[in-house]
Amino acid sequence: MRGSWGFSPRSTFIWAGALILLGQLAPVGVALRTSPGSPCADVCNKQSTNTTGSEIACLDVEFSSTGKGSHFQQCIDCQLRSTYKDSSSGETDVDWGLYNLRYAFTSCVYGFPEKVANISTQCTVSCQPLDQALEFDETNPSANNFYTWCGTSAFADNLITQCTNCYNLTLTQGQDPKSDQSQVYMANFLESLRYNCHFRTPSGIAFPITPTRIFSESLLPSSTVDLINPTSTGSGVNLAVVIALPILGFVILLCALAICCFFFIRWRRRKARRERQSSHLHARWNDTGISTGYGNWGEHQAMYSPNMYQQGYGQGFSVIDNDGRYHDVGYSKNLAEVTESPVVSSTTHSPEREKIHEATGYFGQSSKQKQ
Structure with a gap:
């Protein structure tokens, strides 16, 4: 029937x-996912609305020599340059373009969610600490969890730099393109993801890093400046500043304390030295027993007392003339004023002159003047 x-x-x-x-x-769904109603749907969605591993290329040379690599590059180029946003879901083409880059990286490096290549490289070990962050919510993407993985502690800047530097070293200059194992594109994929985690691209704005720089064997610089608003700072920069400033401040404080201690100790030593010198001089000033070239003060007074100069005619002292003769000058016993008569120098020693001199000069006045 x-x-x-x-x-x-x-x-x-x-x-x-x-x-x-x-x-x-027939091939299993061949597509890269886009936001609903995206102008890039014709480029990215061939037979499916979900991203599939059959459209993922891992080697740099595959993006220009194979159909899947060329299709992947064209789709990502369209999505990252697009400003489209779905009003109902909140999804943007930039969100899906970055998701597709993350999908390609994890598939090529970790074999998750699909293993698309069998490439042996030491970079798999260098990038292994990032797998938990990059694989987070990757099998169930939506506008609510596109970037939740950015906040995980596993997605650390030092680990990202370690991974990108390793893939940058895979650049080769082989003459045979089929033997070229360069994977610098993987490093640029990861740098693009890091940039958007630090400086989130606002809705309705194209991704600031042009796709031609991403699909290039020149490593992208680390994410330190917001390309859309250069005057602002992103979370990555703020985190670095928050970590660095306390350390720098502590080092400056230690240096300042060391300098202050040095000058304080130096000042104390100088002050103590001055005090010791001052106390020593004060002690010597009050010491009456300090000897001098003339003995103590009592001896000095005794040396120059009037009795020292008292001779037969009362108080006085002797002086030496230019011709070597001694003369006594002083006061008489009745304290009369004594003056010295002029001395007549002579080269001839005469007793008569001495008598005349004694009569007129010893006491400074004649007998008539005294009367």
Whole structure:
């Protein structure tokens, strides 16, 4: 008995088998996901609305020499340059473009969610600490969790730099493109993700890093400046400043304390030295027993007392003239004023002159003047 469509059960079975066989021969959904109603849907969505591993390339040379690599690059180029945003879901083409870059990186490096290549490289070990962050919520993407993985502690700047530097070293200059194992594109994919975690691209604005720089064998610089608003700072920069400032302040404080201690100790030593010198001089000033070239003060007074100069005619003292003769000058016993008469120098020693001199000069006045 024929069915309502005029086919026998046998023919229906044959058709079903043919459809199953065609389904097996046809490629599984080949696509890169975009936001609903995106102008990039014609470029990215071939047969599916979900990102699939069949469109992921891992080697740099594959993005220019294979169909899947060229398609991936064209789709990402369209999404990152697009300003489209779906009003109902809040998804943007930039969000999905970055998601597709993350999907390609984890698939090529960690084999998650799909293993698309079998490339042996030491960078897999260098990048292993990042896998928990990059794989977070990757199988269930939405506008609510596009960037939740950015806040995980595993996505640290030092680990990202370690990973990107490793893939940058895979650059080769082989003459045979088929033997080229360069994967600098993977490093640029990761740098693009880091930039957007530090400086989130606002809705309705294209991604500030042009796709031609991402698909290039020149490593992108580290994310330190907001390319959309250079005067602002992102969370990554703030984190670095928050960590660095206390350390710098502590070092400056230690240096300041060391300098202050140095000058304080120096000042104390100078002050103590001055005090010791002052106390020593004060002690010597009050010491009456300090000897001098003339003995103590009592001896000095005794040396120059009037009795020292008292001779036969009262108080006085002797002086030596230019010709070597001694003269006594002083006061008489009745304290009369004594003056010295002029001395007549002579080269001839005469007793008579001495008598005249004694009579007129010893006491400064003649007998007539005294009367």
